[in-house]
Amino acid sequence: MRDGTRLRTLLLLPHGSGPWPALLTRHPYDVSAEEPGVLDVGRLVAAGYLVALQDVRGRFGSEGDFDPGGQEVADGADAVAWLAARPECDGTVGMWGASYASDTQFAALLGGAPALRAIAPAMTPAVSALDGFRFRGGAPEIGSTLAWTHYAIAPDMIDRLGSAAAREAERERWEATERALTTGEAFRAGALSPGRDVEAIVGWGLDLLREPLGSPRHREGKVVDRTDAVDVPVFLTGGWFDVFLGPTLEIYRRLLRRARDTGGPPAPRLLVGPWTHDDLSGRAAGADFGPGASADEPGGDGDLTAHHVRWFDTVLRRDVTHAEDGPPVRVFLMGANRWVDLDVFPPRDTRPLALYLNAGGTLGTKPGASAERRLNSDPGSPVPTCGGAVLLFGPFVAGPADQSAVEARQDVVSWRTEPLDEALTVMGAVHAVVHLVTTGTDADVVVRLCDEHPDGTSRVVADGMQRGSARSVDPVTGAGERRPLVPGRAQEFVVDLWSTAHTFLPGHRVRVDIAPSSSPRWDVGGNTFAPAGQAPPPVAAEYTILQGTVRPSRLVLRTVTSPPE
Numbered sequence: 001m002r003d004g005t006r007l008r009t010l011l012l013l014p015h016g017s018g019p020w021p022a023l024l025t026r027h028p029y030d031v032s033a034e035e036p037g038v039l040d041v042g043r044l045v046a047a048g049y050l051v052a053l054q055d056v057r058g059r060f061g062s063e064g065d066f067d068p069g070g071q072e073v074a075d076g077a078d079a080v081a082w083l084a085a086r087p088e089c090d091g092t093v094g095m096w097g098a099s100y101a102s103d104t105q106f107a108a109l110l111g112g113a114p115a116l117r118a119i120a121p122a123m124t125p126a127v128s129a130l131d132g133f134r135f136r137g138g139a140p141e142i143g144s145t146l147a148w149t150h151y152a153i154a155p156d157m158i159d160r161l162g163s164a165a166a167r168e169a170e171r172e173r174w175e176a177t178e179r180a181l182t183t184g185e186a187f188r189a190g191a192l193s194p195g196r197d198v199e200a201i202v203g204w205g206l207d208l209l210r211e212p213l214g215s216p217r218h219r220e221g222k223v224v225d226r227t228d229a230v231d232v233p234v235f236l237t238g239g240w241f242d243v244f245l246g247p248t249l250e251i252y253r254r255l256l257r258r259a260r261d262t263g264g265p266p267a268p269r270l271l272v273g274p275w276t277h278d279d280l281s282g283r284a285a286g287a288d289f290g291p292g293a294s295a296d297e298p299g300g301d302g303d304l305t306a307h308h309v310r311w312f313d314t315v316l317r318r319d320v321t322h323a324e325d326g327p328p329v330r331v332f333l334m335g336a337n338r339w340v341d342l343d344v345f346p347p348r349d350t351r352p353l354a355l356y357l358n359a360g361g362t363l364g365t366k367p368g369a370s371a372e373r374r375l376n377s378d379p380g381s382p383v384p385t386c387g388g389a390v391l392l393f394g395p396f397v398a399g400p401a402d403q404s405a406v407e408a409r410q411d412v413v414s415w416r417t418e419p420l421d422e423a424l425t426v427m428g429a430v431h432a433v434v435h436l437v438t439t440g441t442d443a444d445v446v447v448r449l450c451d452e453h454p455d456g457t458s459r460v461v462a463d464g465m466q467r468g469s470a471r472s473v474d475p476v477t478g479a480g481e482r483r484p485l486v487p488g489r490a491q492e493f494v495v496d497l498w499s500t501a502h503t504f505l506p507g508h509r510v511r512v513d514i515a516p517s518s519s520p521r522w523d524v525g526g527n528t529f530a531p532a533g534q535a536p537p538p539v540a541a542e543y544t545i546l547q548g549t550v551r552p553s554r555l556v557l558r559t560v561t562s563p564p565e
Helices: 041-046 072-084 099-110 142-159 164-183 200-210 245-262 304-317
Strands: 011-014 020-027 049-055 090-097 116-122 233-243 267-276 331-335 338-342 351-358 362-364 371-377 413-416 422-439 446-452 456-465 490-505 509-514 541-547 552-561
Touching: 020 072, 020 099, 020 304, 041 049, 041 304, 049 233, 072 090, 090 099, 090 304, 116 304, 116 351, 116 552, 142 164, 142 200, 142 446, 142 509, 164 200, 164 509, 233 245, 233 304, 233 490, 331 422, 331 490, 331 509, 338 552, 351 509, 351 541, 362 509, 422 446, 422 509, 446 552
Parallel strands: 020 049, 020 090, 090 116, 116 233, 233 267, 267 331
Antiparallel strands: 011 049, 331 338, 351 362, 351 552, 371 541, 413 509, 422 490, 422 541, 422 552, 446 456, 446 509, 456 490
């Protein structure tokens, strides 16, 4: 690097004589243990690419101190320049990788890397820290922050400490955090209050969750409003049950809009499967979407490596004979369990369908008479997380988990349609409008869209949440002010459930669940407005959900009349 720090980089060379175009991935998870994941490294090499696997600064075989996110702009640009200058490389570099390894791709572009000609980010939080990365709807993503810092990052950081005494002290803190995770103490209501003795990286993560939503620290290494720096072809990969689905689709929308408005870099490619953050098999939470759903099956419809090799051949080698065929978007249509090729996502012919929350727990296409549903929000007994687009620790798995046990709780209220006479296909954004009165000065509204099967199984399709005090805060930039709710006054919550592609089959029901919490996924709200730097004690509150023509609480879907082939 420019400051003399050395980063461990493994170079895998194809057979024959070079130079070759290079593909680089940079992440903090030990490149010496690289296994087939998002892309199969061995198949990239066999396709004639010089493959470079790099431990980022301060991780495993690399020198220096690890500063998550903040270090990657300069280091990414330096790494690309170093690789392009290698005699084995023809001067052309592409990058790939998921999660943190997607952030490092955008960071390299932000740092200025002229040899970087294409990027392939998967499951990416790069657009913003506020929509699924550290926060969602204004509430801290405490579960994924704890999972990442404690399990993925802390062990190597502890091993790198130079003093045996320091290592032992940090291991004791690690064990204390492990006990707190096991008992639930780590994510109880008020867990973000300072004072708990945790290992350094966990403390770093929790400190960031205490930062105001508009803090400049949340912009470090993120694209946010700098999409003009993304001036190369982009291939985005997402998962319908990935914790970063929202930001993956947001960067897709921004790059697509920029391509249309400026005629600059080509529109991005997009591929979304029925996958979680770390499982691309097409099987999750007891559901199996069929053999064609796997990203890892060579020659299969979802074979990510094959799709990317053809794309890299096109954009790096300008080899149209091996071009990625078909339209630029491919998504897996759940329920129907097949892949769909599109020109754009969502398809242009979608139309909105509002399903109104009506009396008797029914969902209808028109609002009914005025009615109310009540639930009690008790921060001392939060609703447990069950599936969805999560990145957590055992036993909290991601995916379309059955919600039946959670729906039986008194603090979860549900609405459902009659059994469908014909299939209903949803493709695109999903949101809910909830009119609510609370006895507190803040409230959390969690909404789940579920597919209720004829046997009573209720599988989550999409979910989201909104903290009342953050309703005026932009979910990407953090602009806007948090404000307390007025007890007893009707408030409108707009809850973003991100997007989906799902067919509700005949005989199934569309179901909507509303809850006041989902723990450990999100910080358990205390029902009291907490100004920055304060942590008032949590209190129980009563929520009243209003229904009918005057206060039309509803779910809004994008549907297609005839699903594309």
